[in-house]
Amino acid sequence: MHNPGHRFQAQDRFADGAQYIAGRLTKGTSGRMHAVVDPATGEEVYTYELASTVDVDAAVAAAREAFPGWAGATPGERSDALYRFAAVLADRAEEFARAESLQCGKPLKLTREFDVPGTIDNIAFFAGAARHLQGQSAGEYSGDHTSYVRREPIGVVGSIAPWNYPLQMAAWKILPAIAAGNTIVLKPAELTPLTSLLFAEAATAAGIPDGVINIVTGAGRDAGEHLVGHPDVAMTSFTGSTAVGKRVAEIATSTVKRLHLELGGKAPFVVFDDADLDAAVNGAVAGSLINSGQDCTAATRAYVQRPLYEEFVSRTAALMASVRLGDPFASGTDLGPLISHAQRDRVAGFVDRARGYARVVTGGEIPEELKEGAYYRPTLVADAPQDSEIVQSEIFGPVLVVLPFDSDDEGIRLANDTPYGLAASAWSRDVYRANRATREIKAGCVWVNDHIPIISEMPHGGYKASGFGKDMSAYSFEEYTQIKHVMFDNTAVARKDWHRTIFGDRP
Numbered sequence: 102m103h104n105p106g107h108r109f110q111a112q113d114r115f116a117d118g119a120q121y122i123a124g125r126l127t128k129g130t131s132g133r134m135h136a137v138v139d140p141a142t143g144e145e146v147y148t149y150e151l152a153s154t155v156d157v158d159a160a161v162a163a164a165r166e167a168f169p170g171w172a173g174a175t176p177g178e179r180s181d182a183l184y185r186f187a188a189v190l191a192d193r194a195e196e197f198a199r200a201e202s203l204q205c206g207k208p209l210k211l212t213r214e215f216d217v218p219g220t221i222d223n224i225a226f227f228a229g230a231a232r233h234l235q236g237q238s239a240g241e242y243s244g245d246h247t248s249y250v251r252r253e254p255i256g257v258v259g260s261i262a263p264w265n266y267p268l269q270m271a272a273w274k275i276l277p278a279i280a281a282g283n284t285i286v287l288k289p290a291e292l293t294p295l296t297s298l299l300f301a302e303a304a305t306a307a308g309i310p311d312g313v314i315n316i317v318t319g320a321g322r323d324a325g326e327h328l329v330g331h332p333d334v335a336m337t338s339f340t341g342s343t344a345v346g347k348r349v350a351e352i353a354t355s356t357v358k359r360l361h362l363e364l365g366g367k368a369p370f371v372v373f374d375d376a377d378l379d380a381a382v383n384g385a386v387a388g389s390l391i392n393s394g395q396d397c398t399a400a401t402r403a404y405v406q407r408p409l410y411e412e413f414v415s416r417t418a419a420l421m422a423s424v425r426l427g428d429p430f431a432s433g434t435d436l437g438p439l440i441s442h443a444q445r446d447r448v449a450g451f452v453d454r455a456r457g458y459a460r461v462v463t464g465g466e467i468p469e470e471l472k473e474g475a476y477y478r479p480t481l482v483a484d485a486p487q488d489s490e491i492v493q494s495e496i497f498g499p500v501l502v503v504l505p506f507d508s509d510d511e512g513i514r515l516a517n518d519t520p521y522g523l524a525a526s527a528w529s530r531d532v533y534r535a536n537r538a539t540r541e542i543k544a545g546c547v548w549v550n551d552h553i554p555i556i557s558e559m560p561h562g563g564y565k566a567s568g569f570g571k572d573m574s575a576y577s578f579e580e581y582t583q584i585k586h587v588m589f590d591n592t593a594v595a596r597k598d599w600h601r602t603i604f605g606d607r608p
């Protein structure tokens with residue numbers, strides 16, 4: 102299928118273990134082994150021992166020890182370290198791309214052109230932003246005092262990441278946290294630890310002090326919950342499913358922690374009848390299939406105004422069927438497998454159940470020639486009722502559902518009719534129509550005449566059941582810093598005016 106020498110040799114590279122604590126790789130101590138599987142072939146490519154709660158304690162202790170020095174570094178020193186970090190990653194870009202493609206099954210063109218350069222850009226953005234962290238300037242608001250606001254790091258951040266974009270999710274969690282002077286313990290998904298480990302190693306090579314970034318690769322139920330509930334962890338930042346996010350929120354709330362949740366999505370893609378149909382069809386296929394549809398912002402529900410509906414369905418189905426599935430390491434491949442055979446079967450289950458109430462226009466099957474891998478054909482489902490499972494639930498696979506609408510009011514109402522609110526797009530040549538959609542669709546991001554692009558300067562985060570708080574951009578510092586009011590007395594008198602409330606008129 103491919104030359105294994107050109108892939109990523111995970112077993113050799115991480116022979117020392119899948120935990121990164123206080124600047125070095127170590128083995129987990131849970132006694133439970135876990136395998137990273139290449140989803141394109143089903144082969145185990147790396148076996149490691151999962152982190153125990155004792156390993157989590159060690160990582161939190163390392164982060165706690167590193168905190169005073171890192172928090173006390175000047176913004177300029179932290180910024181310099183982050184610029185060096187970006188340079189190390191740029192030097193190692195090909196290794197990162199290969200590791201990410203191996204563990205996720207992403208085509209190399211995606212990891213080379215999107216995951217890795219996006220991460221380098223994110224580091225460079227936070228290297229700059231680290232020098233612009235400010236509190237509000239001073240003022241004499243009471244007349245007798247000078248007040249100012251300090252913006253301070255919170256302490257040790259405990260973060261949990263999903264498997265769909267392991268490198269980018271690690272970067273989105275780690276960078277704003279450390280740029281603001283926090284230290285961090287990140288738990289990647291058990292299926293995909295490799296690029297989080299490479300990321301932490303690169304940080305050390307760039308001179309970021311030991312203990313500032315720690316990685317514990319363990320199971321959600323023990324290592325994950327232990328990290329969230331840990332008394333020395335000041336904040337929890339979680340990206341993953343809404344179901345697990347609720348559990349994480351319960352634990353974080355019961356230990357009174359700052360909480361940032363980036364959860365599931367079910368993005369609508371609303372095509373008004375004056376839209377450029379070519380652009381909408383291309384956008385729907387690329388926007389629903391990116392990363393094999395395992396993208397929290399992927400287009401999942403296309404609502405198409407009645408005059409364009411039938412043509413949209415037939416052209417989108419034809420374009421979807423032309424997308425080439427194959428070996429992620431081969432240059433002719435457009436789409437790789439899903440993350441695992443279990444995820445593929447879960448996706449197939451949604452489509453199979455939908456056959457009872459909707460029309461599978463294309464796809465809906467496991468390709469026979471690629472059946473050792475976790476592949477699933479790009480799938481278009483039409484005519485499903487709005488309240489059906491396939492329209493309402495997050496599938497997280499290469500499946501787009503398309504439904505018609507009549508009035509603009511109806512299109513916007515249907516777009517808002519799921520529990521989620523992460524991302525959406527509106528397609529129209531009429532600026533007033535499009536602008537109305539951007540105002541009325543309840544989502545953390547609304548694109549107009551595009552779907553998917555993200556940029557380091559702009560925030561990413563959900564409305565409704567998609568969570569709260571922002572990743573990327575300067576807005577992320579609102580999550581990773583706390584605000585302190587400092588108030589100086591300006592009168593220099595021992596008995597202040599307001600002491601009357603205690604002492605009355607006594608001198």
Ligand code: NAD
Nearest residue numbers: 262263264289290321325326341342345363364365366397
């Ligand atoms: P998941 O919720 O199953 O797992 C996410 C992480 O949580 C993993 O590291 C897992 O080990 C850990 N975990 C599991 N149970 C836990 C527990 N009880 N306590 C603590 N941690 C626990 O999600 P997934 O399947 O890895 O990823 C897919 C999901 O992530 C989708 O729902 C997708 O929409 C979401 N996602 C959201 C965003 C966003 O920015 N909103 C980005 C990427 C992915």
